[in-house]
Amino acid sequence: MSVKTVTVDRYVVDTLLGDLVGHDHRASSFLVYLHLATRLAAGRQRRVTASYADLGHGTGLSKSAVQAAVRNLKRRRLVRVERTSSTATPVYEVLRPWNR
Numbered sequence: 001m002s003v004k005t006v007t008v009d010r011y012v013v014d015t016l017l018g019d020l021v022g023h024d025h026r027a028s029s030f031l032v033y034l035h036l037a038t039r040l041a042a043g044r045q046r047r048v049t050a051s052y053a054d055l056g057h058g059t060g061l062s063k064s065a066v067q068a069a070v071r072n073l074k075r076r077r078l079v080r081v082e083r084t085s086s087t088a089t090p091v092y093e094v095l096r097p098w099n100r
Contacts, residue, residue: 008034008037009098011098012037026068031069032055032069033078037094039058040094048091051090070090077095079092079094080092
């Protein structure tokens with residue numbers, strides 16, 4: 001198995017970590033954000049399709065914890081989520097509002 005390196009914006013570790021985990025007490029939101037960001041960076045894509053079960057498996061979180069984390073990330077405008085129908089697998093885009 002080869003090891004791949006991904007680059008994460010310094011803001012994610014220096015600011016977002018403390019904001020989501022320390023201030024909001026939402027460590028699950030940080031884990032989901034980091035998981036999505038690294039999946040996108042590794043594949044050099046702008047969007048990724050993932051079910052709540054996929055995100056739970058990738059982060060070690062329960063489905064309900066992932067759902068709450070995604071709601072929080074959407075509210076904070078850190079991810080954009082699209083679905084073609086109410087039962088479709090979500091498509092995520094990781095947003096970086098600090099890069100504006």
